[in-house]
Amino acid sequence: MSAVEEASRTSAERVWQLLEAVPDPEIPVLSIVDLGIVRYVQQAADGRLRVGLTPTYSGCPATLAIRSAARAALDAAGFADVALEEVLAPPWSSDWVTPAGRAKLAAFGIAPPPARAAREHGPLEVRCPRCGSSATERVSEFGSTPCKAHYRCSDCREPFDHFKCI
Amino acid sequence: MSAVAEPGARSDPTLETARLRYVLRLADTSLVLGQRLGEWVGHAPALEEDLGLANLALDLIGQARLLLGYAAELEGRGRDEDALAYLRDAPEFLNLTLAEQPNGDFADTVVRQWLIDAWQLEIYGGLAGSSDERLAAIAAKSLKETSYHYRFSSGWLTRLGDGTEESHARTQRSLATLWRFTGELFAPDEVDERMSAAGIAPALPEAGGRWQERIAADLRRATLQCPASHPYPWHGKRGVHTEHLGHLLAEMQHLQRTYPGARW
Numbered sequence: 277m278s279a280v281e282e283a284s285r286t287s288a289e290r291v292w293q294l295l296e297a298v299p300d301p302e303i304p305v306l307s308i309v310d311l312g313i314v315r316y317v318q319q320a321a322d323g324r325l326r327v328g329l330t331p332t333y334s335g336c337p338a339t340l341a342i343r344s345a346a347r348a349a350l351d352a353a354g355f356a357d358v359a360l361e362e363v364l365a366p367p368w369s370s371d372w373v374t375p376a377g378r379a380k381l382a383a384f385g386i387a388p389p390p391a392r393a394a395r396e397h398g399p400l401e402v403r404c405p406r407c408g409s410s411a412t413e414r415v416s417e418f419g420s421t422p423c424k425a426h427y428r429c430s431d432c433r434e435p436f437d438h439f440k441c442i
Numbered sequence: 443m444s445a446v447a448e449p450g451a452r453s454d455p456t457l458e459t460a461r462l463r464y465v466l467r468l469a470d471t472s473l474v475l476g477q478r479l480g481e482w483v484g485h486a487p488a489l490e491e492d493l494g495l496a497n498l499a500l501d502l503i504g505q506a507r508l509l510l511g512y513a514a515e516l517e518g519r520g521r522d523e524d525a526l527a528y529l530r531d532a533p534e535f536l537n538l539t540l541a542e543q544p545n546g547d548f549a550d551t552v553v554r555q556w557l558i559d560a561w562q563l564e565i566y567g568g569l570a571g572s573s574d575e576r577l578a579a580i581a582a583k584s585l586k587e588t589s590y591h592y593r594f595s596s597g598w599l600t601r602l603g604d605g606t607e608e609s610h611a612r613t614q615r616s617l618a619t620l621w622r623f624t625g626e627l628f629a630p631d632e633v634d635e636r637m638s639a640a641g642i643a644p645a646l647p648e649a650g651g652r653w654q655e656r657i658a659a660d661l662r663r664a665t666l667q668c669p670a671s672h673p674y675p676w677h678g679k680r681g682v683h684t685e686h687l688g689h690l691l692a693e694m695q696h697l698q699r700t701y702p703g704a705r706w
Contacts (some may be wrong), residue, residue: 364582418494
């Protein structure tokens with residue numbers, strides 16, 4: 277590996293690290309990397325690094341805030357020349373939330389979206405993030421943000437958010 | 443194959459004019475319906491439905507932004523998505539006439555939403571395989587959202603139709619009021635035919651047949667009667683609107699018209 281390639285690889289790793297520290301504005305326990313919306317950090321033909329970001333929901337008001345926060349984090353660390361690009365295809369789904377992201381959601385009190393494998397083997401099971409019971413019921417498919425649905429636990433009786441599965 | 447990758451495609455003026463009009467029709471339908479749903483915020487029958495309608499509105503306005511951004515590029519006259527949304531007059535809007543109909547009561551809103559959700563399922567579903575890569579990407583993303591919009595609206599249609607005597611009667615009345623605007627949904631004109639011949643958009647007669655089947659099945663489940671077809675075709679997608687669109691735009695565009703160029 278040449279010195280130039282080595283330097284660019286190191287820069288890309290550094291950019292990933294910086295983005296891992298950018299929180300989602302509505303669920304700050306998750307970083308935008310946990311959320312699965314950073315598609316790539318790669319070097320373009322002109323040598324500049326490009327970051328691909330994908331929106332979660334078309335109308336999510338956080339999309340612009342996320343872009344600004346990522347820009348600010350990169351600029352502050354001396355990566356002002358890194359380009360941010362919007363990527364639409366393939367569309368984001370809750371399957372892009374990383375395993376670390378799912379664990380953070382559950383610890384924060386938001387039931388994470390079931391993994392694709394679990395969904396394909398039977399009905400959707402949403403566990404209460406407080407008591408762990410699977411005796412839960414959906415109150416509404418719509419919650420406090422586009423990505424969440426409103427649930428209630430039939431055992432501990434607590435209401436909770438479920439990160440919607442799309 | 444990508445439309446962008448074909449060097450000859452962009453130099454065909456009739457195809458490009460049709461493409462712009464087609465994208466504006468989709469964009470304006472989402473924008474106008476999103477604006478209508480926004481009027482419910484703080485007024486819906488229950489908190490959950492208030493949040494649900496606001497969520498639908500957000501998704502629709504998000505879809506409209508993606509589509510208007512594309513339309514602005516296709517138009518190439520220096521207008522951006524905001525100029526297209528806030529600075530066009532009613533005859534330049536190409537939304538389906540159904541989308542601009544007033545919210546009425548909750549049954550009117552549910553019936554309007556369900557008819558358009560089922561339409562979007564067919565249109566976005568077909569566009570997801572479009573030869574126009576940009577439209578295909580927007581459609582694939584929007585289709586995920588339309589799927590749960592349709593769960594919401596068809597679920598409420600069943601509950602209202604198969605609910606109390608009052609909710610049944612009101613929903614049947616909403617159907618009678620709004621059905622006249624459905625003739626436009628799948629009646630192809632030269633723009634639709636051009637798009638479908640170029641492999642960009644789905645063929646409307648086939649899509650319309652699937653829509654009819656879905657609508658009929660949902661109505662049976664909701665114990666509602668399908669109204670007779672209405673002979674008069676509305677032409678919102680040609681820019682001919684009911685009086686309601688002007689009032690909606692007066693509110694939506696008020697700020698930009700009063701303070702041109704105002705920004706956050």
